[in-house]
Amino acid sequence: MSEIDVNTRYDKHIKIGNIGDEGQRIISAKKVAVIGCGALGTNSANLLVRAGVGALLVVDRDVVDLDNLHRQVLFSEQDVGTPKSQTAAEKLKTVNSEVDIRSLIRDVNSSNIAEIVSGYDLIIDGTDNIPVRLLINDISVREGIPWVYGGVLGTGGMVMNITEGGPCLRCLIPEVPEPGDIPTCETMGVLNTVPAATAALQVTEALKILMKKDHMRGLLQFDIWDNRFNRHVFNRNPDCECCGKREFVFLEEANEELITVLCDGSVQIILPGTSEADLKAIAGKLKGVKNLEVNPFRLEFEADGKKVTLFRDRRAIIRGTSDKGIARSIYSKYLGL
Numbered sequence: 001m002s003e004i005d006v007n008t009r010y011d012k013h014i015k016i017g018n019i020g021d022e023g024q025r026i027i028s029a030k031k032v033a034v035i036g037c038g039a040l041g042t043n044s045a046n047l048l049v050r051a052g053v054g055a056l057l058v059v060d061r062d063v064v065d066l067d068n069l070h071r072q073v074l075f076s077e078q079d080v081g082t083p084k085s086q087t088a089a090e091k092l093k094t095v096n097s098e099v100d101i102r103s104l105i106r107d108v109n110s111s112n113i114a115e116i117v118s119g120y121d122l123i124i125d126g127t128d129n130i131p132v133r134l135l136i137n138d139i140s141v142r143e144g145i146p147w148v149y150g151g152v153l154g155t156g157g158m159v160m161n162i163t164e165g166g167p168c169l170r171c172l173i174p175e176v177p178e179p180g181d182i183p184t185c186e187t188m189g190v191l192n193t194v195p196a197a198t199a200a201l202q203v204t205e206a207l208k209i210l211m212k213k214d215h216m217r218g219l220l221q222f223d224i225w226d227n228r229f230n231r232h233v234f235n236r237n238p239d240c241e242c243c244g245k246r247e248f249v250f251l252e253e254a255n256e257e258l259i260t261v262l263c264d265g266s267v268q269i270i271l272p273g274t275s276e277a278d279l280k281a282i283a284g285k286l287k288g289v290k291n292l293e294v295n296p297f298r299l300e301f302e303a304d305g306k307k308v309t310l311f312r313d314r315r316a317i318i319r320g321t322s323d324k325g326i327a328r329s330i331y332s333k334y335l336g337l
Helices: 003-007 020-027 039-051 084-093 113-117 130-143 193-210 279-285 324-335
Strands: 031-035 055-060 100-105 122-125 147-153 156-162 219-223 228-232 258-261 267-270 290-294 298-303 306-311 316-319
Touching: 020 193, 031 039, 031 113, 039 055, 039 084, 039 122, 039 147, 039 193, 055 084, 084 100, 113 130, 122 130, 122 193, 130 147, 130 156, 147 193, 156 193, 258 324, 267 324, 279 290, 279 298, 298 324, 306 324, 316 324
Parallel strands: 031 055, 031 122, 055 100, 122 147
Antiparallel strands: 147 156, 156 219, 219 228, 258 267, 267 316, 290 298, 298 306, 306 316
């Protein structure tokens, strides 16, 4: 970091006693991976880049939808249909050209997470589902990479640091809840100030961890509408399968066909070991579909009353059904696998 940076871009940070010149230099030497580029991810990535981290990786599997815009701060109407991670990275590069910003259009799963986060000093949770969070938790504990969990729902949010020696997420959530057991943003909505507040807390904790300062212990829950904040401090569970017994069941899952109901009620289908798809060639063979659109990143069409989005890695999202069997049938019928 040059002297001009110290005296201008980060001047207000440096004047804070908790950071100072040395703290800012540490921040500017660190690498952070943001997994998920939705409401939490865009807010967190924005703050991290403005704080001057040395390198930032933004990972997301999806494209921008119109109903994202009320809370996902890096996107505008012109971005609808574009890959979230790439679009976010392009905009962040105009904010701070000194940060090494990378993007990945990728579904994070057991077969690739180790490679994705390798070399990074901290992970920020910007995801929207428990299975991926438990996968992040596994790699964090196994590799000793701290991560900051965040969740939003309705008018409330929550934040938890997972660092060496402390409780991990599986101490709090031992197993994946069954579908329908917990509410989602799709069923309850989310106030657009909640992700901003949650991400601000996540990034504040991340900066503390990167500078090796004292950081929050336990789970912080708040309701921004009622102005209520509560912190629940709990100890590491010695019988926890992850941090206690060091059994990384989510990380060690076989790379098999994965069909998942997402929080918005759509179905995602991931096939193992498939090569990159030629989206234009596939589009040229489709018959009897409506509203066909194709670009270098994804192919979209409507068929049988459902909206299908196919990505280059042959991952597909089927909207209009939460039935895994129906979604898999549509995939086979129109995409031939």
